[in-house]
Amino acid sequence: MDSHETDYLVIGAGAAAMAFADEVLTNSDARIIMVDRRDKPGGHWNDAYPFVRLHQPSRFYGVSSRELSHPGLDVAGLNEGLYSLASGAEVLAYFDQVMQQRLLPSGRVQFFPMCNVTADDTFESLLTGRRHRVAVRKRVVDSAYLTFDIPSTREPRFSVAPGVKCIPPNLLPGMAARSENFVVVGPGKTGIDACLWLLGHGVDPARIHWVMPRDAWFINRANIQPGDEFLLALVASLTRQFEALSAAADIADLFERLEASGELLRLDPQVTPTIYRCATITEAELVQLRRIGNVVRKGYLKAVYPDRLVLDHGEVALMPNSLIVDCSASGISRKPPVPIWDGSRINIQMTRTCQPTFSAGLIGFIETAFADDAQKNALCTPVPNPVLDTDWLRMLAVSTRNRMGWRAQANIEEWLARSRLNSLFATMARVRPEETEKLAALKRFHDASAEGLAKLPQLLAGLSRNVTQELT
Numbered sequence: 001m002d003s004h005e006t007d008y009l010v011i012g013a014g015a016a017a018m019a020f021a022d023e024v025l026t027n028s029d030a031r032i033i034m035v036d037r038r039d040k041p042g043g044h045w046n047d048a049y050p051f052v053r054l055h056q057p058s059r060f061y062g063v064s065s066r067e068l069s070h071p072g073l074d075v076a077g078l079n080e081g082l083y084s085l086a087s088g089a090e091v092l093a094y095f096d097q098v099m100q101q102r103l104l105p106s107g108r109v110q111f112f113p114m115c116n117v118t119a120d121d122t123f124e125s126l127l128t129g130r131r132h133r134v135a136v137r138k139r140v141v142d143s144a145y146l147t148f149d150i151p152s153t154r155e156p157r158f159s160v161a162p163g164v165k166c167i168p169p170n171l172l173p174g175m176a177a178r179s180e181n182f183v184v185v186g187p188g189k190t191g192i193d194a195c196l197w198l199l200g201h202g203v204d205p206a207r208i209h210w211v212m213p214r215d216a217w218f219i220n221r222a223n224i225q226p227g228d229e230f231l232l233a234l235v236a237s238l239t240r241q242f243e244a245l246s247a248a249a250d251i252a253d254l255f256e257r258l259e260a261s262g263e264l265l266r267l268d269p270q271v272t273p274t275i276y277r278c279a280t281i282t283e284a285e286l287v288q289l290r291r292i293g294n295v296v297r298k299g300y301l302k303a304v305y306p307d308r309l310v311l312d313h314g315e316v317a318l319m320p321n322s323l324i325v326d327c328s329a330s331g332i333s334r335k336p337p338v339p340i341w342d343g344s345r346i347n348i349q350m351t352r353t354c355q356p357t358f359s360a361g362l363i364g365f366i367e368t369a370f371a372d373d374a375q376k377n378a379l380c381t382p383v384p385n386p387v388l389d390t391d392w393l394r395m396l397a398v399s400t401r402n403r404m405g406w407r408a409q410a411n412i413e414e415w416l417a418r419s420r421l422n423s424l425f426a427t428m429a430r431v432r433p434e435e436t437e438k439l440a441a442l443k444r445f446h447d448a449s450a451e452g453l454a455k456l457p458q459l460l461a462g463l464s465r466n467v468t469q470e471l472t
Contacts, residue, residue: 006033010141014043016360017143022063023364042095044148049169057083078284149329159303166324179323186327187212189279205291215273219280226423242452278354337382341373349382353395358421
């Protein structure tokens with residue numbers, strides 16, 4: 001058995017692990033060992049489908065110390081006029097570069113791919129079985145506490161009869177030409193991407209069935225753009241959210257107001273969404289998705305036969321030579337929040353709504369900047385991962401409470417001002433005294449947020465559905 005010593009043993013080398021390690025490396029002289037079951041850094045991006053892209057701008061994804069992909073605006077396509085979205089290949093190349101050109105050359109980071117952590121002080125090679133014991137001086141960092149459910153890494157959750165072609169989206173580009181019709185299963189980000197891929201390649205919408213047990217609310221990507229040129233639009237968006245909060249009579253009224261103001265989007269104006277997964281789309285993408293008329297809303301898919309789909313609430317005839325594209329994986333897991341700093345462990349979780357790498361980077365900074373675990377946990381209450389539509393409200397409540405705590409700490413405010421992971425909001429701090437229009441917009445936002453936050457407890461008290469309910 002090989003023996004090692006380190007300050008931090010990081011379980012995983014995915015996006016969150018890399019963002020954490022990057023901050024620890026920048027802000028301390030600590031040594032880090034990273035262990036991952038995969039051959040390359042990047043986590044679940046290694047298992048993603050070939051046409052995947054970020055759903056948020058590349059400008060604020062990844063690690064603090066290195067830009068990701070093209071930093072400018074897209075000049076064509078369904079994301080035209082907005083900041084670019086890195087492809088899956090670009091994201092994987094980026095994390096490999098961070099490892100090879102940033103972490104390993106520091107001399108303070110060791111990376112053990114194709115290995116599995118078997119205990120807090122032991123890991124072993126998946127290929128040879130060789131075991132390694134680690135003396136950890138500070139913390140074991142569990143970046144895998146929030147796991148990802150990916151279509152390509154698990155079997156379908158519905159039965160598939162002999163003769164039915166059922167694939168994960170990874171195989172879609174290679175199988176599409178041999179199929180006449182398509183059934184996309186799942187309403188989330190992956191299902192959206194599969195539908196847009198088919199439509200983008202000229203497939204007649206009539207040849208596509210889209211199975212969704214529940215409809216989802218989507219974030220309007222135009223409202224989450226970084227950069228000085230989008231500051232007024234961003235502040236206006238935030239203002240509208242808090243104005244909706246303060247004016248809402250109840251939860252249903254809140255979502256009606258959020259939709260009417262362009263903050264949230266839905267596929268069908270006649271169907272009320274009941275889930276929310278942080279997926280973002282543009283209005284141009286929504287126009288394309290609405291071309292698909294065969295949307296199957298009969299509950300969860302139970303079985304697929306050569307001639308029909310069997311669902312919770314009925315059956316649907318299957319068109320000839322149909323390819324079933326299973327996009328029903330739930331993405332990020334819905335585990336109960338636990339303290340981020342928990343004894344000898346750090347459990348990486350989100351500290352800001354829908355921002356996993358920002359959250360991990362901030363946790364890395366706070367780990368190096370503060371000594372008391374109680375204070376660290378007070379600054380970083382875990383934001384629940386969204387499933388239900390009402391999780392939009394729960395996430396906002398925790399994110400806002402965390403943000404208020406960060407504002408009271410000068411060193412965190414300094415980190416927020418310089419970190420590229422916070423570039424969505426850092427522009428607010430750069431407004432100059434002579435920029436009167438921007439200052440007026442910020443005042444409207446602060447006034448609206450005060451009123452909205454005063455209403456927040458009332459709306460939270462009105463939530464009646466079970467927060468622990470799991471949906472896919």
